[in-house]
Amino acid sequence: MTAVTFASPERRRRPASEFARRLNKAAGMALGFLIIVLGILVAPLPGPGGVPIITLGLILVLRASTGAKRLFIRACHRWPRTLSPIRRLLRRNSPFVSIVWQMMLRMEKFVTRGNGLMAGWRRSLKRRRTA
Template identity: 45%
Template sequence: MISAPALVLSSASPRSRKLRVLKRWALMAGGLFVVLLGILIAPLPGPGGVPVIAVGLMLILKSSFWAKRQFIRAQYARPKWVYPFRRLMRKKPEFAPVFWQQALRAEKVILTRRRRGLIRLRKGLRRYIRKLFR
């Protein structure tokens, strides 16, 4: 007679296990391809390469146990750097707030306080839209 735990362990067929492994490797290869494509696009004008590289890294992260461990280590070491990627990997990611937050951070690093204009731009747009809908 076979015990209950043995039945549970033998329920997964070798074929389904092979398909899962094949899917994982295909996702990893696709992610690597997208990262390489982003690196090729990066020298072109505009930020085109950075989002493409981020999408490729997310594909790799979803399919690689090693990448997940590295991501968790990075999360402990630099939580502010990893947080935007975590927000983008949710089931329903909010792209606009993440990119706005990153634009504000980049502006803070690059420009002096007097020259920063994104916050003033947002407040001005908000006032303009409120006037339109009154």
């Protein structure tokens, strides 16, 4: 046996029953859709509160559904720059806080053309780091 055989994910996990696997996927999709609906309800409030919530719901749905993954891959080929933060969030051990911060800055720059509140916070953080 090689080291690759011992390191394979199938070796590390206990095999779950088919029913448990399907139940887990159904629960993930249901929770994802519930979070998306919550994000849509929060979206009209001031600030970008709905965007991160909807993104979290989409991530849960993408992890549970192969059909949604196919649609997401097609969308990634069509709009790669827009969907790159979501792709980065789907990776294992992704730096969640920095990705969400970059998404918020990008959204703020799009809405206010770079002269908003978060741009001032970013400048003050840069000054503190260099000082």
